[in-house]
Amino acid sequence: MTGPLLRIEDLHVSFSTRRGMVEAVRGVTLSVDEGEVLGLVGESGSGKSVTGFATTRLLDAAGRITAGRIVFRGQDITQIPSGDFRHLKGAAMSMIFQNPRAALNPIRAIGQQLADAILTHRRISKDEARAASLDLLRAVQIRNPEQRMTAFPHELSGGMCQRVMIAIAISCNPALLIADEPTTGLDVTTQKVVMDLLAAIAAERGMATILITHDLGLASRYCRRVVVMEKGRLVEEAEPLELFHAPKHPYSKRLVAASPTVSSRVEDLVPDEERGPFLAARLAPKPAPAPGTPLLLDIKSLTKRYDDGPAAIADFSMAMAAGESVGLVGESGSGKTTTSRTICRLIDPTEGEILFDGYSIGHVPARDFHRSPFRKDIQIVFQDPNESLNPRFNGFDCIAHPLLRLGKMKPGAALTKRVRECAERVGLPPDLLERFPHQLSGGQKARVGIARAIACRPRLLVLDEPTAALDVSVQAVVLQLLDRLRREDNLAFLFVSHDLNVVRMMCDRTIVLRNGGIVEEGESRAMFENPKTDYTRELIEAVPHIGRAPALAVT
Amino acid sequence: MTAATLRHAAWILRGNPLTGIAAAGVFALVLIAIFGPSIVPYDPVSSDVPQALQPPSWAHLAGTDQLGRDSFSRLIVATRLDLTIAVSAVGVSFVLGAVIGSLCGYIGGRLDRAVGRFVDVLMAFPLFVLAMAMVAALGNRIENIVIATAIINLPFYIRFSRAEVNIRRNLGWVEAARACGDSHLSVVLRFLLPNILPAMAVQMSLNLGWAILNAAGLSFIGLGVTPPTPEWGIMVAEGARFISTGKWWLVAFPGLSLMLAVLCFNLLGDGMRDILDPRMRT
Numbered sequence: 155m156t157g158p159l160l161r162i163e164d165l166h167v168s169f170s171t172r173r174g175m176v177e178a179v180r181g182v183t184l185s186v187d188e189g190e191v192l193g194l195v196g197e198s199g200s201g202k203s204v205t206g207f208a209t210t211r212l213l214d215a216a217g218r219i220t221a222g223r224i225v226f227r228g229q230d231i232t233q234i235p236s237g238d239f240r241h242l243k244g245a246a247m248s249m250i251f252q253n254p255r256a257a258l259n260p261i262r263a264i265g266q267q268l269a270d271a272i273l274t275h276r277r278i279s280k281d282e283a284r285a286a287s288l289d290l291l292r293a294v295q296i297r298n299p300e301q302r303m304t305a306f307p308h309e310l311s312g313g314m315c316q317r318v319m320i321a322i323a324i325s326c327n328p329a330l331l332i333a334d335e336p337t338t339g340l341d342v343t344t345q346k347v348v349m350d351l352l353a354a355i356a357a358e359r360g361m362a363t364i365l366i367t368h369d370l371g372l373a374s375r376y377c378r379r380v381v382v383m384e385k386g387r388l389v390e391e392a393e394p395l396e397l398f399h400a401p402k403h404p405y406s407k408r409l410v411a412a413s414p415t416v417s418s419r420v421e422d423l424v425p426d427e428e429r430g431p432f433l434a435a436r437l438a439p440k441p442a443p444a445p446g447t448p449l450l451l452d453i454k455s456l457t458k459r460y461d462d463g464p465a466a467i468a469d470f471s472m473a474m475a476a477g478e479s480v481g482l483v484g485e486s487g488s489g490k491t492t493t494s495r496t497i498c499r500l501i502d503p504t505e506g507e508i509l510f511d512g513y514s515i516g517h518v519p520a521r522d523f524h525r526s527p528f529r530k531d532i533q534i535v536f537q538d539p540n541e542s543l544n545p546r547f548n549g550f551d552c553i554a555h556p557l558l559r560l561g562k563m564k565p566g567a568a569l570t571k572r573v574r575e576c577a578e579r580v581g582l583p584p585d586l587l588e589r590f591p592h593q594l595s596g597g598q599k600a601r602v603g604i605a606r607a608i609a610c611r612p613r614l615l616v617l618d619e620p621t622a623a624l625d626v627s628v629q630a631v632v633l634q635l636l637d638r639l640r641r642e643d644n645l646a647f648l649f650v651s652h653d654l655n656v657v658r659m660m661c662d663r664t665i666v667l668r669n670g671g672i673v674e675e676g677e678s679r680a681m682f683e684n685p686k687t688d689y690t691r692e693l694i695e696a697v698p699h700i701g702r703a704p705a706l707a708v709t
Numbered sequence: 710m711t712a713a714t715l716r717h718a719a720w721i722l723r724g725n726p727l728t729g730i731a732a733a734g735v736f737a738l739v740l741i742a743i744f745g746p747s748i749v750p751y752d753p754v755s756s757d758v759p760q761a762l763q764p765p766s767w768a769h770l771a772g773t774d775q776l777g778r779d780s781f782s783r784l785i786v787a788t789r790l791d792l793t794i795a796v797s798a799v800g801v802s803f804v805l806g807a808v809i810g811s812l813c814g815y816i817g818g819r820l821d822r823a824v825g826r827f828v829d830v831l832m833a834f835p836l837f838v839l840a841m842a843m844v845a846a847l848g849n850r851i852e853n854i855v856i857a858t859a860i861i862n863l864p865f866y867i868r869f870s871r872a873e874v875n876i877r878r879n880l881g882w883v884e885a886a887r888a889c890g891d892s893h894l895s896v897v898l899r900f901l902l903p904n905i906l907p908a909m910a911v912q913m914s915l916n917l918g919w920a921i922l923n924a925a926g927l928s929f930i931g932l933g934v935t936p937p938t939p940e941w942g943i944m945v946a947e948g949a950r951f952i953s954t955g956k957w958w959l960v961a962f963p964g965l966s967l968m969l970a971v972l973c974f975n976l977l978g979d980g981m982r983d984i985l986d987p988r989m990r991t
Contacts, residue, residue: 500884524890534888542881546903559890606885 157228158185159362160209160247160330165222167201167208167386178204178217180386186330189360191353193373193394196383197409197625198596202366205383206332209364210249211239226330245275248323252335254315258307264318265291265303268325275326290321295351312486313344320352327359334366341485341652346696349376368625370413371698374398382406412630414655415699416682420637423630448512450476450646451497451614456506456516458492466492467670470506474663476613479640479647481661481678483654483693489670494616494650498534499523510614530560533612537619539599543591550587553577553605560610576605580635597628601635608639615640616648621656633660654697658682666690728980734973742789751779753786753939762951765958772958774947780958783939784966790940791970794851795920798858799913805859806866807902807909813867814874815897821871828864836861840923844932854933858923862916869912873905907982914978918971925967941967 167179179201186192196202207213209224211231223230226247231239251257259267268287269280278286284303291299294317307315316336323331333352337345353376356363367373373380374394382390382397382405389403401407412423456470467489474480484490495501497508499520508516510528518526533556536542543552553573557563563572574584580601591599600620607615620636621629637660640647651657657664658678665675666689674687685691722729746753757777765772771780813821831839843857874897877883886896925942927933934940936947941963948959 495884498888500887521893524887524892529888529890532888534885536881536885538881542885544882544886544900544904555886556889603881603885606889 159188159190159227161185161223161225162205162209163223163225165205165208165224166220167204167213167217168220169217171216177220178386179208181222182383182386182388184381184388184391186362186364188329189356189362190379191356191363191365191377193377193380194364194366194383195368195370195373195380195409197368197627199385200383201386202383203334204386206249206334206364206366210243210247210332211236212249241275245326246328247330247332248326248328249332249334250316250319250323250336252338254312254319255307257319258315260307263304263306264310265305268318268322271322271325286325287321290325291318293324293355294318294321296321311344312340313348316340316348317351320348320355324355324359324361328361330362330364331356332364332366335368336365337372338368342654342696343485343692345372346698349698352376369698370398370409370626371415375698382409408627412627414630414653414659416655418655418659420633420659424634447476449473449509450478450511451648452507452509453497454507454509456493456496456508457504458489458496458501459504465504465670467496467667470670470672472665472672472675474614474646474648476646477640477644478663479649479661481657481664482648482650482667483652483657483664484667485652485693487669488667490650490667491618492670493667494534494618494648497614497648498532498616499526499529500534524559530556530610531613532616533607533610533614534616534618535600535603535607535620538623539596539603540591540623542603543599545591548588548590549577549582549594549602552591552602553587553609556606556609572609576609577601579608579639580605581631595628596624597632600624600628600632604632604635604639608643608645611643612645614646614648616650618650619652620649622651622653629656636660654682654694655699666693722980725980727976731973731976731980734969735977738788738792738970738973741785742792745785745788749779749782749785751782753778753783754937762956762959764956771962772956774944774959775951778937780944780962783944784941784962787939787941787944787963788966788970790851790934790938791921791924791942794854794858794924795917798855798920798924799862799916801855801859802862802866802916803909803913806863807870807905808898810867810870811874811897811901811905814871815878815893815901817875824867825871828867831861832864837923837926840927841930841932844927849932849935851934854924854927857927858920861923862920865912865916866909870902870905870909873908874901877901877904911978911982914974914981918974921967921970921974 162182162184165179165182166177168175168177182201182205184192194202194205204213204217207217208219213219219232222232224232226242231242258264265284265287268290269283272278272283272286273280276283288299288303291302296302296314296317302310307318310318336352337348340348349372352363355361365373365377377394380392380394380397381388382403384405390397390401390406392402397406398410401410414423452473454471456467457465458467459465470489470493472480482490482493492501496503499508499515499518502520503516506516507514510532513528515523515526515528523529547555550573553576554569557569557572558565563569573587577584577587582598582601582605586594586598591602594602604620617636621632624632633656636647639645647660649657649660661678663676664678664681666673666687668689674681674685674690676686681690682694685694755778757773760769760773760777761775763769763773769779769781771784774780774783809824813824840857840861843860844853847853847856878901883896883900886900887893891899924933925940925945928940928942929946931946934943936943944963945960945967948956948963952960
């Protein structure tokens with residue numbers, strides 16, 4: 155066949171909303187050759203997923219292709235009737251989604267779901283379909299495939315579910331696979347396994363792949379060509395190495411700079427002109443603590459068990475001084491959330507001691523801790539900014555809440571002034587304080603959450619994956635903000651994250667957790683350069699970095 | 710009520726004019742309930758036997774009953790009683806149900822299981838029969854109709870608020886409220902309850918219609934409000950005796966009033982959900 159497998163020409167997609175038509179994709183032109191892996195990179199709202207959905211005709215009812223052509227194997231698929239398209243979809247092109255658990259039917263065994271997908275497109279007997287399903291499970295390297303055939307999605311881990319989704323997607327040997335954020339939400343090690351598998355399958359079957367992702371590192375590791383999208387437009391198209399070392403478009407430059415790498419520092423993430431005046435603060439030497447000052451936080455053999463189950467954390471000990479920043483790293487199920495909530499005294503430890511500033515606070519029941527004088531000293535910033543703000547509070551109410559409760563302030567001019575100060579410190583424009591959470595962007599919500607946490611001038615701030623739900627460019631700004639606040643207030647950070655690059659930049663020391671226990675701890679830089687345990691090394695190596703040659707040589 | 714809220718309400722009404730009509734209907738019902746008794750043309754309880762069983766005319770818009778009482782005046786006056794019963798019954802079950810249900814949903818565990826089983830037992834009864842039994846046992850008084858209606862509505866509110874709180878109890882902003890120094894109780898009452906209010910308001914509006922029917926039903930079978938008090942249920946009950954002789958207006962007008970009232974509350978419920986939910990605003 156001549157010409158590319160898929161050619162998108164000047165695609166425009168609009169959504170009808172309350173405010174009239176909104177253009178999500180404004181003139182995208184790109185092409186994918188047979189067997190090629192193309193990375194489609196952009197932040198939220200860039201139109202990358204919409205482009206993918208338009209290609210597979212999965213736009214929701216409000217969305218419409220207003221102009222342009224999508225030519226697949228020489229045929230404009232925007233013009234063919236939907237009945238014919240159904241045969242094309244699945245058999246010639248298929249799609250995998252971000253949340254595999256939501257994409258699988260929870261009440262059907264995975265073997266049946268696979269067989270369903272096969273039988274939709276091929277006229278074979280049920281037994282043959284079963285056999286084919288088994289082969290597919292083997293192809294996606296699921297252990298004990300015979301037993302897994304009867305398993306239900308909830309019995310499988312997230313990574314396993316995504317493998318099943320891949321198996322379904324490749325069941326009819328499509329020529330084109332569109333993977334929309336296939337590993338977002340998976341642990342780094344799982345992400346690596348799933349992506350390696352996907353790349354291997356694509357290479358083996360000569361399947362063209364469009365990898366839609368926000369993660370430049372991921373695109374750089376697995377794609378031969380990367381397309382950067384911004385606000386519905388295609389801004390740059392290049393080979394990954396070229397793009398990451400010499401981005402041409404200003405937006406690509408910002409994006410590349412904002413993506414943390416093995417060597418980047420917090421101040422590198424945002425271009426000079428947008429950087430705040432915090433270099434001076436960094437250079438000022440940290441005052442040495444006076445001798446005899448108790449540690450800010452001293453945890454001794456902390457154990458937490460939910461009901462009678464196995465310990466979520468066992469024998470966890472750590473200590474940190476005032477103004478220190480400690481990273482807590484681990485994959486899902488490692489107990490990092492339990493640890494952070496216990497330290498925040500939102501849940502009670504089963505055993506062990508928590509000393510804050512020399513006082514034992516572990517024995518105060520969590521239900522009474524709101525009356526403790528230390529409540530305002532230990533504050534927390536939550537993971538998902540969308541979920542961490544009360545939908546019925548506007549920005550002002552959110553920030554005023556701890557001041558009213560813990561700061562014992564009364565509504566009035568003083569409170570208004572204080573809230574505005576807090577907003578200003580986190581770089582939130584005062585006019586946004588009137589808005590409700592749903593009227594704010596993710597980054598603005600994150601700022602409100604941070605302003606709320608620092609409003610009462612805490613001494614220890616627990617950060618529970620504070621940037622995991624944010625775009626990289628927003629993450630860069632938020633990380634800088636946090637770093638600046640820490641230096642200004644001599645705040646201690648307990649930074650919980652699965653993102654090793656972020657932890658390395660933000661924290662003096664790092665603790666690696668696995669299955670509720672400490673695997674390794676030490677000075678961040680040294681640990682990342684020279685991990686002592688295999689597990690830590692595995693974690694570090696699984697992180698996709700931009701600027702390195704693609705890990706998988708496509709043959 | 711800020712300008713933004715009003716604009717939002719206006720937007721909702723444009724998209725869904727039925728809500729506006731329903732709201733106007735409910736508003737009219739409330740006005741009638743307040744001012745009706747002082748503007749009716751005839752005394753609703755004084756009989757005028759020579760005028761008995763007159764069909765609708767300009768003098769008697771809804772005709773007269775077997776004692777010659779003006780049906781239209783009785784319909785108007787009855788509005789206040791029926792609405793009062795419904796609103797107070799729904800109010801009681803909302804307050805109790807929301808508090809009990811939210812606590813169950815938030816705390817979970819033994820309390821949740823105990824209340825859950827109690828609710829199951831309550832719902833295993835035919836609810837109307839349960840209400841009948843309660844009124845019969847407690848005595849034929851208006852307070853008792855309110856209590857009986859409130860109790861049979863309680864399970865819906867408990868279950869509803871329990872489920873709504875349960876899905877929210879582990880969200881970041883609930884934990885954040887605790888980190889900001891709120892006790893568990895304060896989190897439930899000041900954070901979770903206001904957040905489930907929009908959904909509860911829908912339930913309440915739908916329930917008001919149902920409570921009116923329930924009160925009328927109890928009166929219809931002779932429990933609850935007693936004659937000669939004007940009440941839609943009693944009017945239907947009394948009129949039913951004459952329907953075979955073609956005196957249709959005795960049943961038709963109170964029935965129509967009931968239907969319109971219930972319909973207005975039901976339609977309003979759906980519209981309210983859209984207006985009260987701040988996430989629908991942009």
